[in-house]
Amino acid sequence: MKTIAFVCQKGGTGKTTLAISLAVEATRRGLATVLIDLDPQVSACEWNDLRGGEQPVVVDAQPARIDTVLQRARDSGVDLVLIDTAGRTEQAALAAARAADLVLIPLQPSVIDLKTVRATTDLIALAGTAQFAAVLTRVKATGSRHEETRSWLQARGIPVCPDTIGDRVPFQDAYAQGQGVTELEGRGGKAGFEIRQVYKYMMQLVGMPTEREVQAA
Ligand SMILES: Nc1ncnc2c1ncn2[C@@H]1O[C@H](COP(=O)(O)OP(=O)(O)O)[C@@H](O)[C@H]1O
Numbered sequence: 001m002k003t004i005a006f007v008c009q010k011g012g013t014g015k016t017t018l019a020i021s022l023a024v025e026a027t028r029r030g031l032a033t034v035l036i037d038l039d040p041q042v043s044a045c046e047w048n049d050l051r052g053g054e055q056p057v058v059v060d061a062q063p064a065r066i067d068t069v070l071q072r073a074r075d076s077g078v079d080l081v082l083i084d085t086a087g088r089t090e091q092a093a094l095a096a097a098r099a100a101d102l103v104l105i106p107l108q109p110s111v112i113d114l115k116t117v118r119a120t121t122d123l124i125a126l127a128g129t130a131q132f133a134a135v136l137t138r139v140k141a142t143g144s145r146h147e148e149t150r151s152w153l154q155a156r157g158i159p160v161c162p163d164t165i166g167d168r169v170p171f172q173d174a175y176a177q178g179q180g181v182t183e184l185e186g187r188g189g190k191a192g193f194e195i196r197q198v199y200k201y202m203m204q205l206v207g208m209p210t211e212r213e214v215q216a217a
C-alpha cells in the first residue's frame, strides 16, 4: 500500500480538486483506493455525498487517528491511500506528511501561492517524508508564468511535476457532480489527459505500476 498526501499551507490551491480526480483515476485503473479527508471543511466528503457511495472509499478522519485508519486500510488490502488536507492546519498537514510515502504540493503559479512554499517544505522536512513534488495547477492557457514558477521552484530544490493542470471548467463541474474529470469527460478531454499524466508521475514516484487501466462501466 502506498500513501500520498496533498499538502499546501494555503487554501484554494487545488488540493481537493486534484485529490478527487486522481482517486477516481486510480479506481478506474483497478486499484482499491481510499481518500482520507483531514480537512475540517470536509470538501472531499461532500463530493462523495454527491457521488453516492461509489468507489473510491472516502473517509473523514481526525489527524490523531490517521495511523489507525491507515492500518485498517492496509489490513483490508487497500492499494492506494490519498490524504486531502486543509491549508493552514499544521497538525493535519504534519500528520498526513508523516504518514505519506509522497507529498504532492498543488500550487498555482502566482506570487501569493509561492509565498507559502517555504512553510510547506519546512513542514515536509519536519515530517521527514521520503519524497515530495509540486504540481502546478490552474495554469492559464496563455503566458509563461508556469515556466517561470517551475524554474523558481527547481532553483530552490523543489521537484516539479513535468505536466501541469490547466484552469478548466470541467474540474469545477466534476466536483459539483460528484465525479472525477476522467469520468466526466471520457477520453479525449484535456482535463482528463492532464490528470492521467499527473497520475502516471505520482505512481512512478511511489514505484507503483500504471499500466493497468480499467474502463469505467
Ligand atoms: N484546475 C482547476 N481549474 C479550474 N478551477 C479549479 C482548478 N483547481 C481548483 N479549482 C477551483 O479553485 C477552488 C479551490 O480549489 P480546491 O481544490 O478546493 O482547493 P484546496 O483544496 O486547495 O482548498 C475551487 O473553487 C475549485 O473548483
Ligand SMILES: [Mg+2]
Pocket (backbone or CB within 6 Å): 015, 016, 017, 039, 043, 084, 085, 086
Ligand atoms: Mg480542499
